[in-house]
Amino acid sequence: MPGGRLTHDERRRIATGLADGLGYAEIARHLDRPTSTVSREVARNGGFGGYRADHAQHATGRRARRSGTAASRAEQAVVDPHGRDAEAVRAYAEEFAAMMVRTGLPRMAARVLARLVTTDSGGLTAAELVERLRVSPASVSKAVGYLEGLEVVRREREAGRRRERYVIDDDVWLRAWLTSARTNAMWAETARRGAELLDAATPAGARLDHMRTFFTGLSDDMAGGTTAEVFADVLTVLAALVQAGGPLTVDRLATALDWPRDRVADALRDAERHPDIAGPVVLERTAADTYAVVAAAHRLTAEQRAALGA
Numbered sequence: 001m002p003g004g005r006l007t008h009d010e011r012r013r014i015a016t017g018l019a020d021g022l023g024y025a026e027i028a029r030h031l032d033r034p035t036s037t038v039s040r041e042v043a044r045n046g047g048f049g050g051y052r053a054d055h056a057q058h059a060t061g062r063r064a065r066r067s068g069t070a071a072s073r074a075e076q077a078v079v080d081p082h083g084r085d086a087e088a089v090r091a092y093a094e095e096f097a098a099m100m101v102r103t104g105l106p107r108m109a110a111r112v113l114a115r116l117v118t119t120d121s122g123g124l125t126a127a128e129l130v131e132r133l134r135v136s137p138a139s140v141s142k143a144v145g146y147l148e149g150l151e152v153v154r155r156e157r158e159a160g161r162r163r164e165r166y167v168i169d170d171d172v173w174l175r176a177w178l179t180s181a182r183t184n185a186m187w188a189e190t191a192r193r194g195a196e197l198l199d200a201a202t203p204a205g206a207r208l209d210h211m212r213t214f215f216t217g218l219s220d221d222m223a224g225g226t227t228a229e230v231f232a233d234v235l236t237v238l239a240a241l242v243q244a245g246g247p248l249t250v251d252r253l254a255t256a257l258d259w260p261r262d263r264v265a266d267a268l269r270d271a272e273r274h275p276d277i278a279g280p281v282v283l284e285r286t287a288a289d290t291y292a293v294v295a296a297a298h299r300l301t302a303e304q305r306a307a308l309g310a
Contacts, residue, residue, distance in 0.1 A: 006033075006041060006060070011053040014038060018051055021102075024095065039091035048094035049107065090132075093118045108135065108143040113152065116168040123156065123167035152176050157303055185231030188215035233267035234274070238281060238293055247292040 006014075010031055017027035024042070028035040042048060045056035093114040100110035111133055116122060124132070129140045144166050147153035156167045191212035198205035240253055250268065254261045268291055271283040281293040295305075 006037070008053065008057045011041070011056050014041060014056075015051055015053040018042070018048060024091065036085065036088055039095075040085070040087040043087045043091035043094065048091075048098045049101075089118060106143070106146060108133075108139050109146045111135075112140060112143040112166070113147055113168070116153065116166065122169070123165040125163055125165050127163075129166070150176065182231050182235075184215045184218045186235075188212050189232040191215060233263065234271045237264060237267040238271060238283065241283075241291060241293045242281065247286045247290045250289045250291075253291075 010033075013031060014027055017030065024038045025035045028038045031038070041056065042051050045051055045059055094111070096117065097107070097110040097114035100113065101107050105113070112129060115129060115132055116124060126137060126140050126144075129135075130137055133140070144153060144155075147166075148155070152172050153166050153168055155164045157164050188211075191208045195205050195209040195212055198208060200206055200209040236257065237253060240257060241248060244256075248256070250261060250264050253259075253268075254264045257264065268283065272285075280296050282296045284292050284294050286292050
């Protein structure tokens, strides 16, 4: 009965389909039901990872007794400000999270990220995440900390209030991509030094040289032509400026690093051209041929900068 209430047997088939990794559309086809019926059913009863057929059957019975009539049930339907079915959006967020879990992201971090992605503002407070995910504040805090480490979520203090919002920026995927490319570049650089040390003509050295070739190619492909050597040079120059603790000229950097001047100048240009390589710092030109590093503005709130004397 495509238009009727789900039966207990259909709910068992939904639970089996979810356990088998099937999507809502495929489960719906097996049941001869609309996809929205399955997605709402799962969202109301534990989500993609917590759906249980028996629990859903009992919960539906309780809801039906409370609502009394089909008309009153319709009045209780939740619709967001844009007229979208909020239950279907929640179900999609859980499906999105489940996909990310299958790629290796921890489950709670995936659920937090999926909620941020599917929120129009791109930001939620800890209390809002706790309410929407029905988990403890500690679980949210741990998940946010993990996502901050991946540089896909940042904290933003609400104007005039003490509480923070966790925000996902529109360019988050670009930054995550560049972070992965930077990581591959570091693998390539470490392998290169190992191959030189052990001699690429030996079995161990050859193994590391193969590793260098692999990660160099992977980094180049991901960075759109920005080579692993470019990443390594940029990071070295930035580290030198951090170590110096103040502005340095190109010539002074070249002397300190024992590099040709052109290599230093190229690294500085690449740092300006690809600011996301730098992570939490930004290259700043203080005068002609003179550079320094400063904290990336988006990493700290105005209150945090003031507390640090910045």
